[in-house]
Amino acid sequence: HDTHCSHPARGGTVTVARQGWAQGTNCSAVAVGSALSPQLALLYEEVLYTIRHRMGKPEPHHVADAQELYAYVQKAFGMDAEEHRVSMQRVKELESPIFCLKATVKEAKGILGKDVSGFSDPYCLLGIEAKSQEPAHPDSKKRLKAVVKDLIPEDQIHRTQVISQTLNPVWDETFILEFEDTETASFHLDMWDSDMVESVRHKLGELTDLHGLKRIFKDARKDKGQDDFLGNVVLRLKDLHCWDDQWYQLEPRTETYPNRGQCHLQFLLTHKRRATTSSRTQPSYTVHRHLLQQLVSYEILQHQVPWGTRCRAPHPLCSPRHASTVLYLHATQKDLSDFHQVMAQWLAYSKLYQSLEFNSNCLLHQITSIEYQWVQERLRPEQKAELAESFQSLLTYGVSLIRRYRIIFPLSVARSTERLQSLLRVLVQMCKMKAFRELCTLSPDLPKMVSEALKSGTTEWFHMKKQHLKPMVKSMEENGKALAKLLLEVIADLQQCQKTWNKFFIRKPVPEPALLAAPQKHLCPTAAPSSLYPCQVAEHVQEQLHEVDSSMSKPTAESLFQLYLNLQEDGPLALSDFHQWFKEAVPQWLQKAYTIALERAQRAVQMDQLTPFGEHNKHSTSTVDLSTCYAQIVKTWQQLNWPDPEEAFMIMVKLVEDMCKIALMYCRLIKTRAEALSLSEQNEGEAANRLCIVVNNIKQLRLLVLKLPSQLDWAQLERRTGAVIDPQQIQHTLHHQLDSTVSCLDHEVQDVVQALATKPYPAGCAPHALPNAPLLSLQSIIPLMKFLESELQYLNEHLVQENFKSLLALLWHHTLAVLTAAAGPQTSSTQRYKKLQCALKSLELCFHAEGCGLPLETLHSAAFVSLESHLALCSSTSRKLIQKYFSNRIQEQLDASSEKYGAVTIKALYRPSEQKLRVEVLNAVNLIPLDSNGSSDPFVQLTLEPRHEFPEVVARTTQCKRNELHPLFDEAFDFLIPPEKCRQEGACLLLTVFDYDTLGANDLEGEAFFSLRHVPGLDADEDQADMGWVPQTRLSLTHPKPSGDEILRLLESRKGDKEAQAFVKLRKQRAKQSKETA
Secondary structure (H helix, E strand, O other): OOOOOOOOOOOOOOOOOOOOHHHOOOHHHOOOOOOOOHHHHHHHHHHHHHHHOOOOEOOOOOOOOHHHHHHHHHHHOOOOHHHHHHHHHHHHHOOOOEEEEEEEEEEEEOOOOOOOOOOEOEEEEEEEEOOOOOOOOOOOOOOOOOOHHHHOOHHHOEEOOOOOOEOOOEEEEEEEEEEOOOOOOEEEEEEEEOOOOOOHHHHHHOOOOHHHHHHHHHHHHOOOOOOEEEEEEEEEHHHOEOEEEEEEEOEOOOOOOOOOOEEEEEEEEEEEOOOOHHHHHOOHHHHHHHHHHHHHHHHHHHHOOOHHHOOOOOOOOOOOHHHHHHHHHHHHHOOOOHHHHHHHHHHHHHHHHOOOOOOOOHHHHHHHHHHHHOOHHHOOHHHHHHHHHHHHHHHHHHHHHHHOHHHHOOOOOOOHHHHHHHHHHHHHHHHHOHHHHHHOOOOOOHHHHHHHHHHHHHHHHHHHHHHHOOOOOOOHHHHHHHHHHHHHHHHHHHHHHHHHHHHHHOOOOOOOHHHOOOOOOOOOOOOOHHHHHHHHHHHHHHHHHHHHHOOOOHHHHHHHHHHHHHHHOOOOOOOOOHHHHHHHHHHHHHHHHHHHHHHHHHHHHHHOOOOOOOOOOOOOHHHHHHHHHHHHHHHHHHHHOOOOHHHHHHHHHHHHHHHHHHHHHHHHHHHHHHHHHHHHHOOHHHHHHHHHHHHHHHHHHHHHHHOHHHHOOHHHHHHHOOOOOOHHHHHHHHHHHHHHHHHHHHHHHHHHHHHHHOOOOOOOOOHHHHHHOOOOHHHHOHHHHHHHHHHHHHHHHHOOHHHHHHHHHHHHHHHHHHHHHHOOOOOOOHHHHHHHHHHHHHHHHHHHHHHOOOOHHHHOOHHHHHHHHHHHHHOOOHHHHHHHHHHHHHHHHHHOOOOOOOEEEEEEEEEOOOOEEEEEEEEEEOOOOOOOOOOOOEEEEEEEEOOOOOOOOOOEEOOOOOOOOOOEEEEEEEEEOOHHHHOOOOOEEEEEEEEOOOOOOOEEEEEEEEEOOOOOOOOOOOOOOOOOOOOOEEEEOEOOOOOOOHHHHHHHHOOOOHHHHHHHHHHHHHHHOOOOOO
8 A cells, every 4th residue: 555544443342353463454454343363363372372471570561461461362363252261261271381590690799809919719500499498587696507419409500710819890791591480490500710720839929918818818718619609699589670770788608708799691581482383483583573564554544543652662653551661571481682682573563564553753763773774694585585685675665655645645644744754764775774885785775765755746747736726618708717827836835845855855865856847946847856856837927828828808907917926936946037927917927016006096185175184294195095005006016026137127117107106196186175175175274284285295105105115115126137138227217216216305395394394474474573662671473483383383283294294493593584685674672682682582482382393403504694793783782882892803813813913912911909900001012003114113102901890090101112023112001090990891902003204194003902801819718919920911913804703893883872982983994004905
């Protein structure tokens, strides 16, 4: 049989068939209630004889009750009560076997040293006493002095070899000891030290210590040649198991040396001259194999569970206790070697596997054991032939299962993959065995056999599926449907192979890739033999598509798309250039995708009421439909996965063009829809609301368009087309098309947002009207703030955050422009500018909204900074402006790095106790020549500025130095001024260097500004002793710029302010003397 037989159904008593091992082991051999075959009768006699003449103490996991074992074998052999009674009577009449104890003396350790040298020459005497001695009384300390020579007849005593000079002898000698009754017999072993007759001189030569001298005196008292007793072991046979292997303590006869070491013994209770016909006519391992086969068959059919799945006992099929007990008793009584037991198990299990369902892992134990113990000479010729035949039979059967693995190991059945993996492992290990290579002269090529089996099995499966799905009515439509179904079946099968089966055929134990038939990927007609399956599919599909292609209709082309997807999905078939078969249908596929998306977008706009479709959404329902349309087109591109790079690029261009057309069409339609709804309702508030929704929708559409490069994976397309298409062409075609569409969308959004941002302010709320408001400070801006609050709250509720931020930025820009225009005309009224300054500050806080509005970096633009600075100046008093002017000149002095007009060096110290500022003018250098002789007559004028802070302090001058460009003055001046005046903004010492002119006005050499806010000594608690510690300060001379200054222009505009006019006049006179150019 090629397949495994099904199990009998559960539920009710299972009547076990008499399975004749001599008639084969397939399921057809089962015949309930059939006549007892001679072979089965002899085997039944054998097993009853084994149980009847059982020996040894039962193992813990075995069945001890003989009646229980009889009942079990009666069921296992399918015997009725009468047949069992007759067989049992016949067994009782048979002669009992000869009972034997197979005793092996392995070794000993730690025995006494009886010789002068400290060692002994041990040997053992052993035998069986027919009737055991009575054990000594527990309270009696006197030990039995009887030895083997006194208890057992001399012809029944066995002796080991003498091992010279050792305390740990090794013998490893086996003896067969016969006995009659296990209940009364006992095993005796005595260990002796062999003594030879030696001269005293020789013994003295071996003397090593005082203990050796003591032994010489003791030997002198003994009879010549008398051996020394080392210890004994006495065991009752009824206390032994069928097989025992352990160390036993050597017992003394006296208390002189109680610790006499240990002896390692092995025991096996066996039979001789068994009276059964099977034992007399057949080899022991053959009988054992038949018995094993019978019991295993019963257990598998009885429990419907493979034994090998239940435990890890020495038997590979972990049998229940009853079967294990029977098999164990039979193997030990027949004295079967481990090798012959394993061989019998292999022959039984390998044959059973071909008819009954159980785990093939059970066979691995025998394979390993046979390989480990294999010695060809131990088998007779008929045994070799039998073993070789079992190898060939299992190999043929296993390959037949692999050929039909889809049916034999379906994934729908639990543990199918484990069963297949186990079978492959068994076959591979079997073919690697030394026994297999030596007995099977023509060693098969297992990879080739599996490859051929997979190939033929795949071909059979494909033809079966093709015939099953063949349409009843032959037409292009029906052929296409049938082809699609067939490909689904094939692809599903290949996917199963790739996911599950490949790992069993590709990797070890079958490593060649050619072993894969259906599961192998990237196959072509000239590849390995496994390529037949995909090649057949390719031929069949191409033949069918050629018939359909001759007169392709639109419905046919659309139906072929699913067929293309079946081939494309995961690419398991890897058919060469199959996409070319569908080339004519691609334009219709793309057009259909565009038409469906366009119509859906149009319907979505028509149904859109331009209201937020969710609580947390600020765009309407049409954007959701549009996103779905785009996703469907992207999915179409991914499904196509067109392999030709150049054609794939053209497809991409068409898809992007279609999606951009849909975007622009949507933008036009949604605006039209908003206008239509507004006209029908005539509600200005609702119209603005819809306009906000339109902005949000277009912004959402813009995000969808910007995601296309990543969704369509342009980077991967560019890599694919790198060899055939210039990257510049891709940039120009795809990116330019996308950028153009995004620009159009941005323009649409900007237009709507601009309209909302430039919406006219209500009367009395415009920023430019604030300077004319009758109230001061915040009261004049309250109407504007209330209007902005309501307007911005409304827009925030109806615009998405990004659009709202854009609108805020536009509103801020527009507001700054209005305020700048209002602050433009110069006027002497500071109140006007104070109102504008207050408005600017309030608007800044409003638009920032504590971090929820525009960020500060956006608010503080260049226009804002310029306006803020201008308003701060315009709203200041004239004296504040003058102070600001000198502060600016002090900063310019600090920033000056060039000495274009020379420099002046001074030292300054303030004495707090005297409220006196002492200034030493040391020198001037690098002055410019202003006289006709190429020199100058310089002197320095010292004034404290601003004048309104120091009205009573007169200007001081140094002496004039004739014809000097590097004059040395070295003059000191004292100024009485309070410290708080020095700390005022702009407080400074103005040093003006003039060229003295006798006839006209003095010419300007330059001026320098020295700040008084940080003069040495100003912040000191005590006066400094002198000016020696004060550092020199070198000040660059500068000229005022003739272009004028903003502060001077503001002061000049204040015509009614005499102080301002006087200051401006002075600075203008200075500017006229400046050497600076505009």
